[in-house]
Amino acid sequence: MNCKEYEKLIPEYLSHKMNYPVLKAFMEHTEHCENCKEELQIQFLVSAGMARLEEGDSFDLQRELAEGMTSVRKELHRHERFLKLGYVLEILVAMGIMAAVIWLLI
Template sequence: MDCKETERRISRFLANDLTGRELIQFIEHVESCESCKEELTIQYLSSEGIARLEEGKTFDLDRELTEYMHTMVRKYKLRRKLRFGILVLEILAILIIAGVFAYALL
């Protein structure tokens, strides 16, 4: 993913709208590109900072952005594990059904 593509996806990332490989590529690029990380930080600070100032809350948006990025990666990895688990269960179900039919034919 290049810088232009990454910058176009910042708003989708902040809206939790990136999925799968797109999310991982975005985060990998942001973590390796100082310019894109700065742009992400600016957009995050502007959107979250204004909301927090209106609420009168104290905040550390830089830390929160880092935590948000890590949370998104953890969610992605969890979804992958769940999909793998479901696939394993589906295969087991097919094998059990095939075994029942094979036994019934004997």
């Protein structure tokens, strides 16, 4: 993902509409590109800040953004673990079928 693509995706990230592969690429870019990280922070501050100002709440948006990213990261890890588990299960099922076939043939 390059910086242009990243910028276009920021609103999607902020509205939590991203799917897993895009989100993964997005988070990777966030970690490696200071400019885009800053851009994300600004856009987050603007969109969340506007909503908050209307509600009149006090807020700590920097922290909120950081917390949001931490939970996204956790979500990604969970997803990856799940994918791996699915892979292992598939292998086990395939082995089970093979064993059954071999057993029938013998």
